[in-house]
Amino acid sequence: MNNTPLHISALLSTLEDSLIETISERKLSNPLMIGIRTGGVWIAEHLHQRLNFEEPLGLLDISFYRDDFSQIGVHPNVKPSQLPTTIEGRDIILVDDVFYTGRTIRAALNEIFDYGRPNQVVLAVLIERDGRQIPLKPDCYGARISLQANQRIKLTGPEPLSIYIQSMNEAA
Amino acid sequence: MTENLQLNSDGKLKHFLTIEGLDKALLTEILDTAESFAGMSEQQVKKVPLLRGKTIVNLFFENSTRTRTTFELAAIRLSADVINMNIATSATSKGESLLDTIRNLEAMFVDMFVVRHATSGAAHFIAQHTAPHVSVINAGDGQHSHPTQAMLDMFTIRQIKKEFAPLRVAIIGDILHSRVARSQILALNTLGAAEIRVIAPKTLLPAHVETLGVNVFHNLTEGLKDIDVVIMLRLQKERMTSALLPSESEYFKCFGLTPSKLKIAKPDAIVMHPGPINRGVEIDTRVADGPQSVILQQVSNGIAVRMAVMSMAMQARGNG
Numbered sequence: 001m002n003n004t005p006l007h008i009s010a011l012l013s014t015l016e017d018s019l020i021e022t023i024s025e026r027k028l029s030n031p032l033m034i035g036i037r038t039g040g041v042w043i044a045e046h047l048h049q050r051l052n053f054e055e056p057l058g059l060l061d062i063s064f065y066r067d068d069f070s071q072i073g074v075h076p077n078v079k080p081s082q083l084p085t086t087i088e089g090r091d092i093i094l095v096d097d098v099f100y101t102g103r104t105i106r107a108a109l110n111e112i113f114d115y116g117r118p119n120q121v122v123l124a125v126l127i128e129r130d131g132r133q134i135p136l137k138p139d140c141y142g143a144r145i146s147l148q149a150n151q152r153i154k155l156t157g158p159e160p161l162s163i164y165i166q167s168m169n170e171a172a
Numbered sequence: 173m174t175e176n177l178q179l180n181s182d183g184k185l186k187h188f189l190t191i192e193g194l195d196k197a198l199l200t201e202i203l204d205t206a207e208s209f210a211g212m213s214e215q216q217v218k219k220v221p222l223l224r225g226k227t228i229v230n231l232f233f234e235n236s237t238r239t240r241t242t243f244e245l246a247a248i249r250l251s252a253d254v255i256n257m258n259i260a261t262s263a264t265s266k267g268e269s270l271l272d273t274i275r276n277l278e279a280m281f282v283d284m285f286v287v288r289h290a291t292s293g294a295a296h297f298i299a300q301h302t303a304p305h306v307s308v309i310n311a312g313d314g315q316h317s318h319p320t321q322a323m324l325d326m327f328t329i330r331q332i333k334k335e336f337a338p339l340r341v342a343i344i345g346d347i348l349h350s351r352v353a354r355s356q357i358l359a360l361n362t363l364g365a366a367e368i369r370v371i372a373p374k375t376l377l378p379a380h381v382e383t384l385g386v387n388v389f390h391n392l393t394e395g396l397k398d399i400d401v402v403i404m405l406r407l408q409k410e411r412m413t414s415a416l417l418p419s420e421s422e423y424f425k426c427f428g429l430t431p432s433k434l435k436i437a438k439p440d441a442i443v444m445h446p447g448p449i450n451r452g453v454e455i456d457t458r459v460a461d462g463p464q465s466v467i468l469q470q471v472s473n474g475i476a477v478r479m480a481v482m483s484m485a486m487q488a489r490g491n492g
Contacts (some may be wrong), residue, residue, distance in 0.1 A: 063208070064220035073184075073487035074222065074480075076204030080211030114217045 003154075004165040011126050011142030011163065012043070016050050018140035019093065019124050026120060026139075028091040032084060034058035036108050039097030042157040043126050047095060058083045060094075065107035087116035097155045097163075099125040099141070101133040126163065127153055177299055184488035187299040187308045188481045190317040191358040199326070199362055205480035206327050206473070212249065213472065222483050223252035226283040230256045231273075232311070233289040238447050238471060239311050239321070243286050246478035252283075270294070271301060278303050284486065285309070292316035292351075307485040309478075315351050321446050322355030324477040326363060328470050329401055332442055336363040340398055342437075343386075344371040344427060345405030345454050348378050348416075352446045353405060361385045371395035372427065375416040392427055399437040404429055404445045407454045420453050430456040434464065442466045 023031060033053055035044030041059055048057050063078040094108060105123060112118060124140040129147055145153070150168045155161070178193060180186045185198060212218055228247045232240050240256065247254040257277075268276075274285070284307045287295040292314030299308040312318040326336075333339055341360055347353045347370050360368050361384075370381060371389040382388055389395030396402065407423060417423050434443065443455075443465045451457045460467060 064212075064222050069222055069483075070487060074205055074208065074483050076201055076208060078208035078211075080208075080215060083216075110221070114219070 001169060002167040004167070006127075006143070006163045006165065008161055008163050012046050012050070015043075015124060015126055015140060015142035016047060018142075019047065019051070019122075022122055022124075022140050023093075026091075026122060028093070028120065028122065030055075031091045031093050031122075032058060033093045033095060034060050034083065034112070036094070036096045036104060037061045037079065039155045039157070040095050042155070042161055043097050044095035045158065046161070047124065055084070060108055060111060062104060062107040062111055065111045067103055067107065081111065083112075083115055087112060087118050089116075090118050092118045092121045094121055094123050096123070096125045097127070098153050099123070099128045099138045100131050102136040103134065105136050106134055126155075129153060177296070180488045182488070185481070185484045186488040187295075188319055188485060189295050189299055189308065189310045191319050191322055191355050191362065192317075194362065196362050196364065199323070199359060202323055202477070202480050202484065203327050203330055205484060206323070206476040209249075209479040210473065210476040213475065219249050219251060221251045223247070223250040223486055226252040226486060227281065228252045228254050228284045228286060228482070229277055229282050230254060230311075231259070231277075231285050231287045232257065233259045233287075233294070234312070236288055236311070238474065239288065242471070242474040243309075243311060243478050246475050246482055249475065250479055250483060252482070270298070274298055274302060278306060282306060284482065286311050288312045290314055307488075309481060309485065312351055315349055316354065318351040318355050320474070320478055320481055321352050322359040323481070324470060324474045325356055325403065325444060325446070326359050327473045327477050328444065328466055329442075331469070331473070332466065333400060336360070336365045339365045339400045340367040340369070341365050341401040341403065342369045342371055342395055342399045343403045343405065344392065344395070344429065346376045346407055347372050347381060347405070348376045349408060350405050354384075356403065357384050357386055369395050369399070373417065392429075392433055393436055396433060396436040399441055402429065402434070402437055402441055402443045404443065404449075404455050406446070406448060407450055409450070424453055428452070428454055428456060429459050431458050431462065434459055444470055447471070
């Protein structure tokens with residue numbers, strides 16, 4: 001196994017710039033930031049701090065909304081989602097670490113919409129990798145990466161937060 | 173045989189019929205999964221789409237309020253479709269056999285049966301004969317087993333006391349006829365409680381009860397010493413007529429839990445009861461409604477534990 005580290009602070013800065021641009025383009029007003037557990041929350045905490053948002057970060061646990069339940073089941077010790085009292089009419093910035101198939105975001109949107117009807121949702125991810133399976137895409141990203149079949153992105157955190165490309169040996 | 177029937181080839185819970193044959197890891201997995209669902213009750217939206225499109229039939233051949241309602245709520249909160257079969261008005265009362273009832277419901281593409289029956293082994297029998305894709309949950313069979321009640325009791329104990337290892341637990345009352353007590357004793361022993369006591373008159377204890385791994389007391393005052401968890405059982409009124417007991421007031425005098433009796437247990441002892449409670453028969457109103465009572469917490473926890481068992485069983489089926 002071989003790990004290629006990526007520059008987390010550079011990625012966060014690019015994502016931050018891209019997000020500031022999107023906030024102004026989409027005219028987001030008083031946006032609520034929501035991180036998806038676990039990696040998305042770590043990224044969201046950094047963005048939340050960098051952008052000086054006052055309203056506490058929302059936390060989303062999508063375990064109960066996954067579409068692969070019948071294959072992998074429920075993991076014990078799922079933590080409840082923590083969303084503010086109302087989602088209705090809000091502008092939301094949804095944050096995740098890696099955008100891959102799009103299924104996590106599908107599940108997250110379903111959960112958010114169970115709580116109310118937001119005005120807009122913007123998706124910000126640290127890395128967008130190839131492998132999309134449903135018609136969803138991030139609005140902002142820190143980098144776009146194409147990976148080989150034996151590669152994947154690993155995030156470790158929360159402190160220190162680091163990210164790397166893991167390459168599995170072909171023989172394994 | 174029982175343990176093989178309950179688990180699929182990967183060792184996952186497919187049917188939940190009895191605590192017997194399930195190891196500590198699996199019981200802990202049920203409790204941990206229930207922990208996840210317990211948080212949901214405080215959410216604005218108390219519903220998740222895990223079992224959407226699944227059909228669950230509540231098959232209650234015996235009356236129940238709490239158990240049936242919490243099973244129904246658990247299924248609804250998992251987004252399953254639930255049918256409550258009122259057996260008194262169903263074909264069974266017209267003479268249809270249990271197996272025929274099951275076959276007919278299976279033909280309607282049911283995914284899970286939640287069964288309560290007055291005969292011991294009924295849920296087990298259904299699990300043996302049902303189609304491979306169907307899961308069976310025992311909601312109480314005769315005097316044999318009531319595993320989800322035992323697990324919600326374990327969940328409540330763990331919520332408050334955190335660990336089982338140091339705990340001394342007393343189960344008080346009609347042990348002889350209680351499927352709840354049997355399941356609780358099995359669960360407490362599997363989870364490693366320090367001591368389990370049963371406190372009851374001789375007539376309400378099964379023969380050789382000590383072989384279940386309990387210490388036997390016939391005196392409430394002696395039995396309550398150093399106790400962390402007090403579990404009261406309902407005294408079934410029909411037992412009075414069968415000459416097992418002299419009278420209700422006599423029973424209350426000897427085995428009823430009053431505030432002064434409760435003082436004998438540890439000061440932070442909790443009082444539990446599976447319900448329905450008979451105030452003034454096995455438990456004093458001041459204790460039932462008192463600060464040490466967790467009886468209503470047990471009811472709330474019943475939903476989370478049943479959601480856990482249902483979602484685990486639905487996931488394990490198919491890998492039979």
